[in-house]
Amino acid sequence: MIKLFPKTPEILQPNQYVVFKGEEMKDFPDFIKVDTPYIVESTAQVTFTRSFIFPSANKKTLSLANNEDYTNYFNLFPTTQDTLYEILVGLKHSKNMLVFIQWPTENYPFELESPHLHVDLSGNITRMISPITVERSPADEPRLRIHTLKDMTDIYFQLYNNGPDYEKLTILFLVNKCKIKPVEKMPERYRVIEGLSILKG
Amino acid sequence: MASVVVTGDESTKEVFETPYDKIGKITFIEVDNQSASAVTITVQDVFTPFATDETTSPSEVTKNRKQFTVGAGEEKSWQDKTKSIEILGTCKLAFSTTSSDIKVTVGYDFE
Numbered sequence: 001m002i003k004l005f006p007k008t009p010e011i012l013q014p015n016q017y018v019v020f021k022g023e024e025m026k027d028f029p030d031f032i033k034v035d036t037p038y039i040v041e042s043t044a045q046v047t048f049t050r051s052f053i054f055p056s057a058n059k060k061t062l063s064l065a066n067n068e069d070y071t072n073y074f075n076l077f078p079t080t081q082d083t084l085y086e087i088l089v090g091l092k093h094s095k096n097m098l099v100f101i102q103w104p105t106e107n108y109p110f111e112l113e114s115p116h117l118h119v120d121l122s123g124n125i126t127r128m129i130s131p132i133t134v135e136r137s138p139a140d141e142p143r144l145r146i147h148t149l150k151d152m153t154d155i156y157f158q159l160y161n162n163g164p165d166y167e168k169l170t171i172l173f174l175v176n177k178c179k180i181k182p183v184e185k186m187p188e189r190y191r192v193i194e195g196l197s198i199l200k201g
Numbered sequence: 202m203a204s205v206v207v208t209g210d211e212s213t214k215e216v217f218e219t220p221y222d223k224i225g226k227i228t229f230i231e232v233d234n235q236s237a238s239a240v241t242i243t244v245q246d247v248f249t250p251f252a253t254d255e256t257t258s259p260s261e262v263t264k265n266r267k268q269f270t271v272g273a274g275e276e277k278s279w280q281d282k283t284k285s286i287e288i289l290g291t292c293k294l295a296f297s298t299t300s301s302d303i304k305v306t307v308g309y310d311f312e
Contacts, residue, residue, distance in 0.1 A: 049222045053289050058253035071252075093224050093312075166250060166264065168289045170222045 001147045001193060002101060002109065002155070004132065008141050011176040012086050016040050017187045018180065022195020029151040031081045037190055038084075038180040048173040050074065054097065054161035059121055061102065064148060064155040074157070076173065077148045084149060084193075086176040090142030091134045093170050096163025098131035102156035109199050121160050131160075139172045147193050202228055202310045209240060209296040209303030216292040216307050223311035225288030230307055231278040234271040236300035241270045243297075248290025265295075 003009075012018065017037045020027075024034045054060070067073035078085050091099065100119060103109050108119040110130035120126035137144040146155065161167045207214045219225040227244065234240050244267045250259040266286045271277045294305060 051222045052251045053248055054253060055250055055256055055259075058250075058255045060251065060253040092222075166248075166262065166289060168224055 001152075001195065002103065002199065003145050003194075004110075004136065005143045005145065008088070008143060009145050011045070011088065011174070012040050012043060012084075012178050012191065014040055014042055017183075017190035018084065018178075018193050019186075019190045020193050020195065021198055023197045027195025027197050029081075029149055031151075032149060033182060034195075036182050037186050039183050040084075041179045041181055043179075044177045046175040046177060048074075048076075048175060049170060050173075051093075051168060051170045052097075052159060053166055053168045054159065055166055056161050056164055059158060059160040061156050061158045064146070064157065074173070076146075076175065077152070078150045078177070081150055082179055082181060084147060084178040084180050086178055087146045087148065088142040088174040088176075089132070089144040089146060090137055090139035090172045090174075091132065091169060092139035092172060093134070094161075094163065094167035095134050096161060096167050097169035098127065098133060098160045098162050099169075099171075100131055100158040100160070102158055103196060104153045105156055109196065121158075127160065127162065134169075139170070142172070142174065153196065202308055204229075204306055204308040207294055207305045207307060208301055209236075209242070209294070209305060210299055210301040211296070212299055213245070213293050213295045216294055217288075217309055218291045219288050220311060225292055226310050226312055227283040227286045227288070227292070228308040228310055229278060229280045230269060230283050230305065231276075232269060232271045233276045233304045235274060235302040235304075236298065237273055238298045238300075239270060239272045240300075240303055241268055241297040242305060243268050243295040244286060245293040245295055246288045246290055247293055263293075
């Protein structure tokens with residue numbers, strides 16, 4: 001569901017297929033069947049931009065889920081079971097702003113296996129574990145891809161200003177709204193969408 | 202690129218407002234000071250930060266980004282010196298001396 005690529009990944013097109021891999025009923029909402037192909041029937045692209053000005057050494061965690069409090073929620077989850085959001089995330093402006101992904105809350109899925117080193121924003125070294133930055137996923141060449149489904153476990157962005165002064169970060173979302181439908185026959189080519197259990201190893 | 206002429210007849214004058222998803226860049230500043238006194242002009246950036254865990258109710262912030270001084274009867278311009286100025290919110294000019302004989306031309310762009 002969450003992946004950082006070395007270059008901008010191609011977005012899903014109509015008549016392509018996706019297969020969800022992971023633990024059924026746990027990694028995905030209960031209406032999703034794992035290891036079953038889904039055809040992308042149609043797509044529509046929506047762009048969405050958010051900007052933040054942070055004081056130095058300040059942090060804030062925002063949810064990607066839907067909520068009327070749109071200041072603190074990005075509202076990037078579909079509301080129907082047959083919609084998959086494929087979201088490319090690009091960053092602009094501040095080189096000192098760090099974006100950490102939490103999935104689920106308080107849990108950083110992108111860590112090394114060592115039990116001695118965990119993401120901790122209070123430490124100079126521990127806040128350097130897998131933050132997304134302007135260099136790693138620039139707005140004009142986004143490399144971070146996230147998939148969201150209705151009712152899935154909430155994903156969070158934790159923003160932190162690692163610079164000495166006020167910084168402005170702009171996050172550009174390209175949301176590829178895909179209408180998907182399960183099919184019986186496994187196609188030769190399909191895109192794998194990995195659940196949290198695979199992501200964490 | 203846009204430019205605007207600002208008259209220094211008040212202690213603070215607004216120059217431009219940076220759009221929500223942009224950063225303002227000042228490309229040049231020209232000052233024509235035909236008043237009887239030297240004037241120091243401060244480029245200010247005024248914005249309200251986002252509410253964070255540490256600052257839950259942020260208030261408006263004014264950051265002084267750069268200062269330029271021009272003597273009485275002088276005309277000066279800067280280009281290289283302004284390139285590093287980034288404006289996150291509203292750009293204002295603060296004048297140490299007010300006079301309608303002080304004219305400032307500001308060139309700016311958004312990134």
